[in-house]
Amino acid sequence: MTTRLRYFVVAALLTAGGLVVSGQTPARSPAASAAALHVLPIRGNVFLLVGAGANVTVSVGPDGVLLVDAGDAAMADQVIATVAQLSRAVTASPGPVRPCPGVGAGVGCAGVTYPALLGTIASPAPPKPIQFIVNTNADPDHAGGNAKVAQAGTTFGGGPGLGAFAFVKESAMVYAHENVLARLTAAKVPTAGLPTESYPTDMKQYFNGEGVQILHRPSAHSDGDSIVHFRGSDVISTGDILSTVSYPVFDVAQGGSINGIIDSLNALLDLVIAEYQTEGGTLLIPGHGRVCDAADLATYRDGMTIIRDRVQDMIKRGLTLAQVKAARPTKDYDPRYDVPTWTKDQFVEAVYRSLSQKK
Numbered sequence: 505m506t507t508r509l510r511y512f513v514v515a516a517l518l519t520a521g522g523l524v525v526s527g528q529t530p531a532r533s534p535a536a537s538a539a540a541l542h543v544l545p546i547r548g549n550v551f552l553l554v555g556a557g558a559n560v561t562v563s564v565g566p567d568g569v570l571l572v573d574a575g576d577a578a579m580a581d582q583v584i585a586t587v588a589q590l591s592r593a594v595t596a597s598p599g600p601v602r603p604c605p606g607v608g609a610g611v612g613c614a615g616v617t618y619p620a621l622l623g624t625i626a627s628p629a630p631p632k633p634i635q636f637i638v639n640t641n642a643d644p645d646h647a648g649g650n651a652k653v654a655q656a657g658t659t660f661g662g663g664p665g666l667g668a669f670a671f672v673k674e675s676a677m678v679y680a681h682e683n684v685l686a687r688l689t690a691a692k693v694p695t696a697g698l699p700t701e702s703y704p705t706d707m708k709q710y711f712n713g714e715g716v717q718i719l720h721r722p723s724a725h726s727d728g729d730s731i732v733h734f735r736g737s738d739v740i741s742t743g744d745i746l747s748t749v750s751y752p753v754f755d756v757a758q759g760g761s762i763n764g765i766i767d768s769l770n771a772l773l774d775l776v777i778a779e780y781q782t783e784g785g786t787l788l789i790p791g792h793g794r795v796c797d798a799a800d801l802a803t804y805r806d807g808m809t810i811i812r813d814r815v816q817d818m819i820k821r822g823l824t825l826a827q828v829k830a831a832r833p834t835k836d837y838d839p840r841y842d843v844p845t846w847t848k849d850q851f852v853e854a855v856y857r858s859l860s861q862k863k
């Protein structure tokens with residue numbers, strides 16, 4: 505099935521199930537719409553859930569579901585319900601497989617008197633379970649939903665021998681860089697919300713027919729960021745390294761840095777392949793904001809590099825933080841990226857502190 509056709513089949517199934525598919529205007533009550541998650545088919549196995557806090561990337565297919573980030577704790581029930589519906593819709597596409605009942609039933613259900621009835625009497629396939637969650641960082645809008653969403657899922661072939669005990673329910677596995685585990689542990693997050701597998705560098709997983717690379721980026725938004733590359737679908741979840749709705753958010757106290765952000769944006773540029781004159785090709789799902797391509801990424805990288813160089817130059821000339829802020833090094837980008845949750849002054853201060861740090 506072509507990607508376009510698959511989009512319409514899945515979108516129709518989701519809409520029929522009451523989900524909001526981006527680009528359509530469903531008839532829902534205002535209250536229901538306010539709380540609804542939006543589902544956007546990206547490409548191949550990969551979908552985007554919008555409205556759960558940070559962007560949640562979903563790989564859905566025959567192996568089940570892999571999520572990149574779990575969203576806010578408060579949105580966990582909606583994430584679970586939406587993912588189940590999505591999984592059911594994708595599994596049912598292009599059409600449900602309904603085995604013929606009875607002895608001797610074969611291709612085309614020869615011998616069944618009323619084959620048309622099969623669609624009525626066969627049960628719909630259950631949704632495939634959530635098997636894996638990857639946390640791109642430790643923030644509550646990325647990892648807050650871990651506990652509930654993981655418990656709604658299951659892992660096949662997980663812990664050694666645990667399956668032998670009927671009372672042990674194995675939930676989905678949660679992958680994160682070891683610094684994310686350390687940060688969530690220090691924040692006294694209950695065990696059920698902690699990563700079950702942490703890695704010091706990178707991870708790989710073959711899932712839903714494609715290689716999934718989980719790559720650690722040191723010192724970007726924090727010291728525990730991961731980006732997730734779906735190599736077959738050619739989609740990359742960038743976590744908070746890329747945003748279309750704010751300046752890059754980073755915390756020097758948590759190991760983040762402006763140079764690490766720019767290094768990571770450059771590393772992403774090495775991974776993306778444009779389709780035509782920097783447009784199209786590899787798609788990127790930022791931590792917050794809309795889906796991007798190579799051109800969006802390059803434009804963001806260029807802007808942040810220009811601002812970094814301006815602040816670096818002012819530091820070299822001996823300007824204080826107050827003087828740097830007054831000089832407005834972000835002025836030409838403020839209309840787009842200065843937002844109440846991460847203001848131009850907060851960003852400039854973070855850049856200043858990051859560049860002034862003793863190496």
Ligand SMILES: [Zn+2]
Nearest residue numbers: 558643744791
């Ligand atoms: Zn975020």
